[in-house]
Amino acid sequence: MATRRSCRHFAADPVPFELIEAAVATAATTPSGANQQPWRLVVVSDPALKRQIRLAAEAEEKENYEHRFPPEWLAALKPFGTEWHKPFLETAPYLIVVFRLDYGLADPSRPDERTKHYCVADPVGIATGFLLAALHLAGLATLTHTPSPMGFLGRVLDRPPNERPFLLIPVGYPAPDATLPNIRRKELAEVLVRC
Numbered sequence: 001m002a003t004r005r006s007c008r009h010f011a012a013d014p015v016p017f018e019l020i021e022a023a024v025a026t027a028a029t030t031p032s033g034a035n036q037q038p039w040r041l042v043v044v045s046d047p048a049l050k051r052q053i054r055l056a057a058e059a060e061e062k063e064n065y066e067h068r069f070p071p072e073w074l075a076a077l078k079p080f081g082t083e084w085h086k087p088f089l090e091t092a093p094y095l096i097v098v099f100r101l102d103y104g105l106a107d108p109s110r111p112d113e114r115t116k117h118y119c120v121a122d123p124v125g126i127a128t129g130f131l132l133a134a135l136h137l138a139g140l141a142t143l144t145h146t147p148s149p150m151g152f153l154g155r156v157l158d159r160p161p162n163e164r165p166f167l168l169i170p171v172g173y174p175a176p177d178a179t180l181p182n183i184r185r186k187e188l189a190e191v192l193v194r195c
Contacts, residue, residue, distance in 0.1 A: 019135075020135075060150075143169065
């Protein structure tokens with residue numbers, strides 16, 4: 001896992017869907033409060049949908065970079081060379097959109113009849129970690145992308161009102177000329193406290 005890096009340059013080479021399916025199945029093994037499993041993972045491969053997602057994400061990101069982000073955040077991002085253009089949203093063979101189910105719907109035709117979900121963020125975060133680990137171990141590159149706000153993902157993908165976007169993950173093989181961030185991770189002594 002120490003070799004995993006965020007990748008923004010994907011090859012257009014096809015990825016067997018079985019790898020994606022296995023990774024999603026791994027994510028679905030995540031423990032959750034009362035076994036409510038408050039997640040939905042939507043896998044997007046349709047070029048037209050990926051284009052819609054890119055255009056909507058870039059509109060939000062352009063606003064972020066030009067108006068919303070404080071100078072300190074822009075300075076923190078500068079070493080990574082990120083900006084509002086997001087071509088990887090179309091280049092990557094798959095986009096996996098992780099949705100958190102803030103409440104359950106026994107019958108989607110009756111959205112007012114809800115089942116309360118407890119402790120939603122924790123298991124969704126853990127499921128995302130399982131997913132990223134499984135994709136990495138399958139030899140695939142990923143990026144944890146969080147365009148903000150992300151409400152457009154629910155609209156583009158026609159998701160019900162109880163599903164709220166949590167994370168957008170482009171997935172594929174890295175491009176031959178992909179550059180990865182040269183980062184330093186904290187030493188074990190900086191993160192491990194033994195009592």
